[in-house]
Amino acid sequence: MSNDLKESFRSASGGPGTTTGPATGALPDTPPAPAALAAKVRTLAPSMTRSMQRVAEAVAGDPAGCAALTVTGLAERTGTSEATVVRTARLLGYPGYRDLRLALAGLAAQQQSGRAPAVTADIAVDDPLADVVAKLAYDEQQTLADTAAGLDMAQLGAAVSALAAARRVELYGVAASGLVAQDLAQKLLRIGHVAFAHSDPHLAVTNAVTLRSGDVAIAITHSGSTGDIIEPLRVAFEHGATTIAITGRPDSPVTQYADHILTTSTARESELRPAAMSSRTSQLLVVDCLFVGVAQRTYETAAPALAASYEALAHRHSPRNTR
Known part of the structure; x- marks a missing residue:
């Protein structure tokens, strides 16, 4: 509203x-930082259309690969349209696809430098307690970091x-x-x-x-x-x-x-x-x-x-x- x-x-x-x-859905004053991109995807994906979800999941899962693609290339990779790619970028908080590509490149650089570690696996029923502690601690830290960034x-x-x-x-x-x-x-x-x-x-x-x-x-x-x-x-x-x-x-x-x-x-x-x-x-x-x-x-x-x-x-x- x-x-x-x-x-x-x-x-x-x-x-x-x-x-x-x-206004609901309005862009923030400044686009999200690269580190906040994955968090935005996790937060917004449930309310996206299926085609927009495919775009969001692609950019979060392979930021380096998607950063190298044009809007047409990402649309072809995800089986969607250029308009869907642009709408997804805006929903994630970026004025346009160019801004999203810059964020993807930044996120890829952080991951390569080790400052943005890969997401740990889900807790399994047979995990040792030490692994449970480690996985929970990582998830808690990531949740706090994502919330602060967003x-x-x-x-x-x-x-x-x-x-x-x-x-x-x-x-x-x-x-x-x-x-x-x-x-x-x-x-x-x-x-x-x-x-x-x-x-x-x-x-x-x-x-x-x-x-x-x-x-x-x-x-x-x-x-x-x-x-x-x-x-x-x-x-x-x-x-x-x-x-x-x-x-x-x-x-x-x-x-x-x-x-x-x-x-x-x-x-x-x-x-x-x-x-x-x-x-x-x-x-x-x-x-x-x-x-x-x-x-x-x-x-x-x-x-x-x-x-x-x-x-x-x-x-x-x-x-x-x-x-």
Whole structure:
């Protein structure tokens, strides 16, 4: 939904305020860095058409080979059209195919130098525990690196500004994403902000109704299509609150009601490692970025609040207060 459509939607529903979020599917201010290309493919591939998926999988799987191809050559290699190649490049965040080729060449150079290691194999049921640890550690590191590389700094900064000035913050998440919502809520509470995390969809909607301009609502959903999360964000959006979506699918339904979109990455899902495990890792990174940003903006009040909470916990666990 474009900014104009969002504003019209708010006006039609009586909600005050304006939106500063990007139109869904809009190109970022700067194309993704080469290292972020594979992460973008993993994030966006599920929402692509099959022909676009073939292009995306080709460039991620053989960046050096594809970097040497013209747009016609890549279309022939993937059995698609030149228009599909260009659309895929734009969906991945590049203004055109030429920019995508430059990124592919950069990614190929990084891989050849060893700075972009090959992806490890999935965890097998008979893997030794030492291999499980190594593979999980690599996947976690890669997920964090991909998420950091793919974060839109303008969107992150705008979200931090909204949170720092918010009168009240409501967070929506269920299952693993609900744990992340609780994590951010307790962090914000420790620096003196009014924040609530909701996993009950009925409570989420009834609380969203009371939000107004100056309040912030955050939806956390990897798929971006969880109805119990979309609905309270929609209600908050219509009532004029600033809305933020933390999602692995930047073109998913939840982003229709988001002023600011923060995209997360995830490791490959496998039988022994469901998507919820790796998506939570990337969500927690985004949550920490938001919290630290808010603490920086509100340092004069945040620092004393944190010190007071540390002192209270230390006093509670001191030998004089234990039996």
